[in-house]
Amino acid sequence: MEALYLLCSIVSTCFTSLALSLLLPVHALLRWLYGSRAGAAACESAALYEGTVWHERRRPVRHSFQYAVRYALIDLDRAPHAPPGHLSADEARHFADTNGPIFLLTIPPSVGYEQNPLSLYYCYDIKGATQHLQKCIAEVTNTPWGERVLFVFSPNSDLVAKPLHVSPFMDMLGNWSIKANAPEDNLFVAISVQHPKLGNYFTATLKAKRVSSSTLSNHATFFWLMPHKVAIWIYWHAFKLWWKNVSFIQHPRNTNPRYREEAAERDRGLRCCEAFHLDGMKDSAPNRTVSDSSSGKSHIDRCFVWRDAKWPWS
Known part of the structure; x- marks a missing residue:
C-alpha cells in the first residue's frame, strides 16, 4: 500500500510541477510589470549559495558521488514570514537558548515540491557590540x-x-x-558516522560559495527543480547500493518501538550532553550550555525533538 501511495504521489507531483513550471514565465513577467513588495523583501532577507554535496561510503562497499546544489540562507528576523514547516526566529532562539540573529540554511520549495x-539554523549570541555563532x-x-x-x-x-x-x-x-x-x-x-563495528565509514559534506543575488531577477528560477534533483539523487543512489548487495535495513519502528528513547539514552552516554524526548516545541526546555566543574569543560544540555514531515512526494 505504501509503495502504491508513493507512486501516486510521484505522478501527482510531476503533473503539479510541470503545470507550475509552465507558469513561471508568466509569474516573472507579472513581477517585472507590477513589481512585488513581498518578493523584494524575501530577496533582501536571503543570501544565495551554490556548491556541491559529496557523499562517501567506505564500508561494507565503497560508493561515492557528488551533485550540485543551491541553497538559500534566510535571515529569519528580516524575512516577511517564517518558511512553512520550519522554526521561526523566536522558536529557534528559545530552542538554542541564544539571544542574537537566526539564519536558516535550506532549499526553498520549487514548483510545489x-x-x-x-536544514541548518545558525544561532548567534550578542555580547556588547559583537555577535558570534554560538550554536546550530x-x-x-x-x-x-x-x-x-x-x-x-x-558548530566547532x-x-x-x-x-x-x-x-x-x-x-x-x-x-x-x-x-x-x-x-x-x-x-x-x-x-x-562513527560506528561501533564499521568505524568511521561514511562522510557527507556540503561546500558552497555565496553568489550575487543582485544578478538574479527571480529566485524561483534560481531554485527551479532543485528539490526534485536532490530527491532523484537520493533514490538513484539507494538503488545503486541495493544493486551492490548492501544489506537492506528496515525502519526500526517496525522492530523496536523504543528506538527514539534508545537514541536519547545513547546520547546521554556520550557524557557530553543530556537528552530529552519531547513531542513538541511549546513545552520544550531550552538547550543550555552547562559547565562541568570537575573537568572544566562545557557541554550542551541537548533535547531531541521529533516531528512529522511531509510525505516525500507531496
Missing part, C-alpha cells in the same frame, strides 16, 4: 518515511548519537560527528 535532508540547530528529515528530528550542536565540532533512520542501508548504531562554519562568502558543513 520541497526536499531537505538537512540541525533539522534532519528522512525520506520516504516522513520523519524529522531537531537538535542543537556546537560535536558528537551526537544517531537519532533518526536516514537510510535503509544504515542501522541506528553509532554517532554523528558534525561541524559547520559561520556562513560568509564560503559555507561548509561536514557529517561523518
Whole structure:
C-alpha cells in the first residue's frame, strides 16, 4: 500500500510541477510589470549559495558521488514570514537558548515540491557590540518515511548519537560527528558516522560559495527543480547500493518501538550532553550550555525533538 501511495504521489507531483513550471514565465513577467513588495523583501532577507554535496561510503562497499546544489540562507528576523514547516526566529532562539540573529540554511520549495535532508539554523549570541555563532540547530528529515528530528550542536565540532533512520542501508548504531562554519562568502558543513563495528565509514559534506543575488531577477528560477534533483539523487543512489548487495535495513519502528528513547539514552552516554524526548516545541526546555566543574569543560544540555514531515512526494 505504501509503495502504491508513493507512486501516486510521484505522478501527482510531476503533473503539479510541470503545470507550475509552465507558469513561471508568466509569474516573472507579472513581477517585472507590477513589481512585488513581498518578493523584494524575501530577496533582501536571503543570501544565495551554490556548491556541491559529496557523499562517501567506505564500508561494507565503497560508493561515492557528488551533485550540485543551491541553497538559500534566510535571515529569519528580516524575512516577511517564517518558511512553512520550519522554526521561526523566536522558536529557534528559545530552542538554542541564544539571544542574537537566526539564519536558516535550506532549499526553498520549487514548483510545489520541497526536499531537505538537512536544514541548518545558525544561532548567534550578542555580547556588547559583537555577535558570534554560538550554536546550530540541525533539522534532519528522512525520506520516504516522513520523519524529522531537531537538535542543537556546537558548530566547532560535536558528537551526537544517531537519532533518526536516514537510510535503509544504515542501522541506528553509532554517532554523528558534525561541524559547520559561520556562513560568509564560503559555507561548509561536514557529517561523518562513527560506528561501533564499521568505524568511521561514511562522510557527507556540503561546500558552497555565496553568489550575487543582485544578478538574479527571480529566485524561483534560481531554485527551479532543485528539490526534485536532490530527491532523484537520493533514490538513484539507494538503488545503486541495493544493486551492490548492501544489506537492506528496515525502519526500526517496525522492530523496536523504543528506538527514539534508545537514541536519547545513547546520547546521554556520550557524557557530553543530556537528552530529552519531547513531542513538541511549546513545552520544550531550552538547550543550555552547562559547565562541568570537575573537568572544566562545557557541554550542551541537548533535547531531541521529533516531528512529522511531509510525505516525500507531496
